[in-house]
Amino acid sequence: MIKVIFFAALREQLGCGGTEVSANSASTVAEVKVALGQKNNEWQNYLANNALLCAVNHQMVNEEYSVKAGDEVAFFPPVTGG
Amino acid sequence: MDMNTTINNGINENAEISIQTADFDHGFEVNLLENENVEDGAVVTFSGRVRNNNLGLKVKGLFLEHYPEMTEKLLADIIQTAKQRWNIGRVKVIHRIGQLAIGEQIVFVGVTSKHRQDAFAANEFIMDFLKVKAPFWKKELTELGETWLEAKTSDKEKAQAWSK
Numbered sequence: 001m002i003k004v005i006f007f008a009a010l011r012e013q014l015g016c017g018g019t020e021v022s023a024n025s026a027s028t029v030a031e032v033k034v035a036l037g038q039k040n041n042e043w044q045n046y047l048a049n050n051a052l053l054c055a056v057n058h059q060m061v062n063e064e065y066s067v068k069a070g071d072e073v074a075f076f077p078p079v080t081g082g
Numbered sequence: 083m084d085m086n087t088t089i090n091n092g093i094n095e096n097a098e099i100s101i102q103t104a105d106f107d108h109g110f111e112v113n114l115l116e117n118e119n120v121e122d123g124a125v126v127t128f129s130g131r132v133r134n135n136n137l138g139l140k141v142k143g144l145f146l147e148h149y150p151e152m153t154e155k156l157l158a159d160i161i162q163t164a165k166q167r168w169n170i171g172r173v174k175v176i177h178r179i180g181q182l183a184i185g186e187q188i189v190f191v192g193v194t195s196k197h198r199q200d201a202f203a204a205n206e207f208i209m210d211f212l213k214v215k216a217p218f219w220k221k222e223l224t225e226l227g228e229t230w231l232e233a234k235t236s237d238k239e240k241a242q243a244w245s246k
Contacts, residue, residue: 007147007149007217007219008147008219008221008230009219009230012230051233055149055152055217058149058151058152058155072151074149074152076149076217076219077219077230077233078232078233079213079214079215079216079217079218079219079233080218080219080220080230080231080232080233081146081148081177081189081212081213081216081217081218081219081220082130082177082188082189082209082212082213082216082218
C-alpha cells in the first residue's frame with residue numbers, strides 16, 4: 001500500500017488526515033490523485049487544484065514522480081509559515 | 083509535543099532547529115548565539131509575531147500546523163544553502179506550532195558572522211526560504227471566523243530574487 005496524508009486546508013476539505021492507496025492502482029503521483037478521486041468522488045474537485053503541492057517520502061516532487069508500495073505521499077496547499 | 087533537535091552533521095555544525103509549541107526567550111537565544119563565540123562580531127536576529135490585523139480584518143489569533151517529518155529537514159537544507167553562500171558562524175531557527183495569541187512570537191532566526199553583511203544577508207535568506215519552502219500552514223481566527231491563509235506571490239518573488 002501507499003500511505004497518503006493531507007495537511008491544512010486540504011485536510012479539512014477532504015475531512016480526512018490520510019488514507020491508503022493500493023500500489024497496484026497507482027505508479028505516479030498523478031495516478032495516486034486519480035485513485036483518491038475514485039475512492040471518494042467528492043475529493044476530485046479539491047485534488048484537481050493546481051496549486052496543491054506534493055511530497056513523496058518528505059521530498060518535494062511533481063505529478064510525474066514514480067511511487068511504490070511503502071511510500072508516504074503527502075498533498076498540501078502552498079505553505080504559509082514564518 | 084515539543085521537539086528540539088541539534089543538527090551536527092558536518093556542514094550544519096553550529097546550526098540548531100527547534101519546532102516547538104512553547105514560547106522562546108529572545109534574550110536567552112541571543113546569549114546562546116554569543117556564548118563562547120568570540121570569533122563572530124555580528125549577531126543578527128529576526129523574530130516574527132502574531133499581528134492583530136491582516137487584509138483589513140481584526141485578527142484574534144493563529145493556529146499553526148506543520149508536517150513534522152519534513153519540516154526540520156527542509157529548514158536544515160535552507161541553513162546549509164546559506165552556509166555555502168555566506169561566511170556565517172552560528173544559526174538558530176525556532177518555529178512555533180499550535181495555537182498562538184495576538185502579540186505572541188511565532189518564529190526566530192538568529193545568525194552570527196565575523197562581519198555584519200554575511201549575518202544580515204543569511205538571516206534574510208533563511209527567513210525568505212522558510213516562508214516559501216518549510217511546510218507550515220497558518221489558520222487565522224478573525225472577526226469573520228477561521229480561514230487558512232493563502233500563500234503570497236510577494237513572498238515567492240522575494241525568495242526567487244535570491245537566485246538572480
